[in-house]
Amino acid sequence: MTETAERATSARGGDGRAPTMGAFAYFEGALVPFADARISVATHTFNYGTGIFEGIRAYLQDDGGVAILFAREHYERFLRNTRLLRMEIRESAEELVEITRQLLRRNGDLTDIYVRPVAYKASTSLRLGLTGMPDRVTIYSFPMGDYVPTTGLRATVSAWQRVNDNAVPARGKVTGSYVNASLAVEDAHAAGYGEAILLTGDGHLAEASSANLFIVSGGEIATPPLSDDVLPGITREAVMRIAGDAGYRVVERRIDRTELYLCDELFFTGTGVQVAPVEEVDGHPVGKGRDYPVTMDLQRIYFDAVRGRDPRHADWLTRV
Numbered sequence: 093m094t095e096t097a098e099r100a101t102s103a104r105g106g107d108g109r110a111p112t113m114g115a116f117a118y119f120e121g122a123l124v125p126f127a128d129a130r131i132s133v134a135t136h137t138f139n140y141g142t143g144i145f146e147g148i149r150a151y152l153q154d155d156g157g158v159a160i161l162f163a164r165e166h167y168e169r170f171l172r173n174t175r176l177l178r179m180e181i182r183e184s185a186e187e188l189v190e191i192t193r194q195l196l197r198r199n200g201d202l203t204d205i206y207v208r209p210v211a212y213k214a215s216t217s218l219r220l221g222l223t224g225m226p227d228r229v230t231i232y233s234f235p236m237g238d239y240v241p242t243t244g245l246r247a248t249v250s251a252w253q254r255v256n257d258n259a260v261p262a263r264g265k266v267t268g269s270y271v272n273a274s275l276a277v278e279d280a281h282a283a284g285y286g287e288a289i290l291l292t293g294d295g296h297l298a299e300a301s302s303a304n305l306f307i308v309s310g311g312e313i314a315t316p317p318l319s320d321d322v323l324p325g326i327t328r329e330a331v332m333r334i335a336g337d338a339g340y341r342v343v344e345r346r347i348d349r350t351e352l353y354l355c356d357e358l359f360f361t362g363t364g365v366q367v368a369p370v371e372e373v374d375g376h377p378v379g380k381g382r383d384y385p386v387t388m389d390l391q392r393i394y395f396d397a398v399r400g401r402d403p404r405h406a407d408w409l410t411r412v
């Protein structure tokens with residue numbers, strides 16, 4: 093395994109070391125010890141992948157406190173996506189934000205944190221379908237630093253196509269559809285790469301396994317449109333905004349595979365990956381290789397914002 097793949101695997105806990113969970117989780121409407129947040133092996137979600145999830149980060153701020161990034165936006169997307177699985181969720185977005193604040197206070201980790209909410213079909217019925225089953229929300233958290241290196245990733249174009257919106261809703265963050273991402277990541281790591289890039293059924297760039305994708309070419313920043321089986325990333329939208337504010341031209345358009353090999357810069361965005369430059373795709377150096385001025389400019393603005401150092405983006409953060 094190459095050094096980059098090793099570092100990426102280790103950061104994800106993919107080397108067998110599970111993250112150390114926060115002491116408490118939200119489960120069945122209350123904060124309970126993490127070990128008591130258990131579901132039956134017969135649960136519909138466990139058997140059929142009928143869950144909706146989110147990935148949220150909370151960042152340590154300069155004053156020693158912790159703030160949740162885009163809390164409201166994540167829970168609004170979460171509740172919107174639950175409609176795809178015909179879920180009826182009792183908690184509102186405001187309540188979920190408040191529950192998450194309480195959970196993080198209770199867990200008491202004064203560091204960077206990952207928060208994982210999951211809405212799931214809690215029925216133990218064997219039958220397929222979506223309605224007439226109880227739906228529940230669980231939320232857990234654990235300390236987490238960088239998910240992938242933020243100084244230069246090696247990526248590969250996967251032989252697995254990105255899940256098609258007419259098969260499993262690509263926009264949905266449906267738990268079962270992450271079989272697609274897991275297959276792609278497994279192959280990428282086995283081949284010594286840190287991340288996989290997935291194409292649409294008709295061969296255009298969609299996104300990385302759990303991150304959106306941008307290319308920089310001739311002064312223009314481009315990202316695939318949501319209609320190309322792309323998850324509407326909250327970081328994607330934020331980065332498009334900060335890039336526009338910084339004076340870059342940003343467009344959403346279909347991107348051909350060849351553009352990966354011809355562009356000046358390539359980067360991924362996501363709650364997990366943050367803003368991560370790609371230095372190589374399948375042995376082709378991206379642009380001049382290890383030189384990504386636009387990406388690093390956007391990364392700097394993003395990291396300042398998430399740490400509460402940029403008053404222009406104070407509304408991104410919810411203090412715990």
Ligand SMILES: Cc1ncc(COP(=O)(O)O)c(C=O)c1O
Nearest residue numbers: 302303304323325326327362363
């Ligand atoms: C498939 C996929 N694409 C993109 C992203 C990035 O989305 P966000 O910026 O909202 O975290 C994620 C992670 O949530 C993802 O799972």
